[in-house]
Amino acid sequence: MDISQDFQAPFFAMSRLLSFPWTFVEKDLESNKSSELISDILKQTCLHSLCRKFPPSAKYRKLFLSQLIKRQEAAGCDPLDELYDALAEVVGAEDTSECYKSYLLPGGDSVSLRESVALISDGTTGLVTWEAALFLTEWALEHRQAFSGRTVLELGSGVGLTGITICRTCSPKRFVFSDCHPRVLQTLEDNVRLNAVTQREPPPVTVQELDWSTATEEQVARIEADTVIAADVVYDPEVAESLVKLLNTILSCSSPDIYICSTVRNPETYSGFKTQLQKAGISHRVMTGAVSHVFPYSRGSAIEMIQLYRGL
Numbered sequence: 410m411d412i413s414q415d416f417q418a419p420f421f422a423m424s425r426l427l428s429f430p431w432t433f434v435e436k437d438l439e440s441n442k443s444s445e446l447i448s449d450i451l452k453q454t455c456l457h458s459l460c461r462k463f464p465p466s467a468k469y470r471k472l473f474l475s476q477l478i479k480r481q482e483a484a485g486c487d488p489l490d491e492l493y494d495a496l497a498e499v500v501g502a503e504d505t506s507e508c509y510k511s512y513l514l515p516g517g518d519s520v521s522l523r524e525s526v527a528l529i530s531d532g533t534t535g536l537v538t539w540e541a542a543l544f545l546t547e548w549a550l551e552h553r554q555a556f557s558g559r560t561v562l563e564l565g566s567g568v569g570l571t572g573i574t575i576c577r578t579c580s581p582k583r584f585v586f587s588d589c590h591p592r593v594l595q596t597l598e599d600n601v602r603l604n605a606v607t608q609r610e611p612p613p614v615t616v617q618e619l620d621w622s623t624a625t626e627e628q629v630a631r632i633e634a635d636t637v638i639a640a641d642v643v644y645d646p647e648v649a650e651s652l653v654k655l656l657n658t659i660l661s662c663s664s665p666d667i668y669i670c671s672t673v674r675n676p677e678t679y680s681g682f683k684t685q686l687q688k689a690g691i692s693h694r695v696m697t698g699a700v701s702h703v704f705p706y707s708r709g710s711a712i713e714m715i716q717l718y719r720g721l
C-alpha cells in the first residue's frame with residue numbers, strides 16, 4: 410500500500426491536519442528508520458506540480474510541513490534537505506485571505522478552485538466549498554444520466570465545485586451557474602474559466618446573477634432547465650421563504666428534476682423548509698443509497714438529499 414497517496418487528496422483539499430493518517434507514518438519511520446516515506450509524501454504534496462500551479466494557503470503548507478518534521482525528528486531519522494527547503498519557501502510567505510483548493514476526481518483529473526480561507530467572508534458563505542456540495546458532486550459522479558444531454562441550472566453555486574465537475578464528467582447540454590453575491594459571482598466566473606482550459610469538449614456554460622428573492626418568471630423560463638440542483642442553500646429560515654417561492658416558479662414554468670442537498674445543521678430550520686415546500690404544494694422524496702467516497706471530508710454531519718416534485 411502506498412501511504413503517500415493517502416496524503417495527496419486531503420492536502421490539496423486542505424482537510425484538517427488531524428484527519429491525516431499520521432500513525433502509519435510514525436510506524437513506518439519507527440520500523441524503517443528511513444525518511445523515504447516523508448520524501449514520497451513531499452512529492453505527492455508540496456513538491457507536486459499541482460501545488461506549484463494551485464497552492465493551498467502558505468499557512469496550511471507551513472503547518473503540514475511542521476507535522477512532517479515533527480514525525481521525522483521524533484523517529485530520529487536523518488534530516489531531509491528537501492523538507493527544510495520546502496519549509497523555508499513558505500515560512501516567509503505572507504498569509505493571504507484566498508487560496509487554492511484542488512479536488513481530485515476518479516481517473517486522475519482534478520478541479521482547482523480559488524476559495525476564501527475563512528468560512529464566512531465579505532458577509533457571505535459562498536466563497537468556500539461546503540460538505541453538501543462535495544456530497545452532491547459525489548452523487549453526480551454516480552448519476553451522470555441525471556445531467557447528460559440536459560440543461561442544468563444550479564442555484565447558489567458558490568465557488569463552483571459541483572457544476573464544474575458535472576461539466577467535466579456528465580456531458581450536460583448546457584450548464585447555468587447562478588448566485589446573488591457579487592464577489593461570489595466574480596470568483597465563480599474566475600473558477601469556471603480556470604477549469605475550462607483543460608476541458609476537451611466543454612458544454613456551453615453561463616454564470617448569472619439569480620437572486621431567489623427577486624428572480625422573475627421570465628428569467629427562470631428563459632433558462633429552460635431540465636435539471637435544477639442546489640447544495641447547502643437551506644440554512645436561514647428567512648432565505649428559505651424566497652427559495653421556496655423560486656422553486657415554485659421553476660416548477661410552474663416546466664417540470665424539471667430538482668435535487669436539493671443539505672447539511673442538516675439545525676433540524677428546526679430544515680423541517681421549516683420542508684413545511685414551506687408542503688404549503689406551496691411541492692412534495693419531496695428523500696434520496697437514499699450511499700455514494701462512493703471520492704473527496705476527503707468529515708462524514709459526521711447529517712447530509713440529506715431530496716428530489717422535489719409537484720403534487721402528492
Ligand SMILES: C[S@@+](CC[C@H](N)C(=O)[O-])C[C@H]1O[C@@H](n2cnc3c(N)ncnc32)[C@H](O)[C@@H]1O
Nearest residue numbers: 534535538539542565566567589620621640641
Ligand atoms: C452555504 S453557501 C453554498 C455554496 C455552494 N453551493 C456549496 O455548497 O459549496 C450558500 C450559497 O447560496 C447563495 N445564496 C444565499 N442567498 C441567496 C439568494 N437569495 N439568491 C441566490 N443565492 C443565494 C450564497 O451566495 C452562497 O453562495
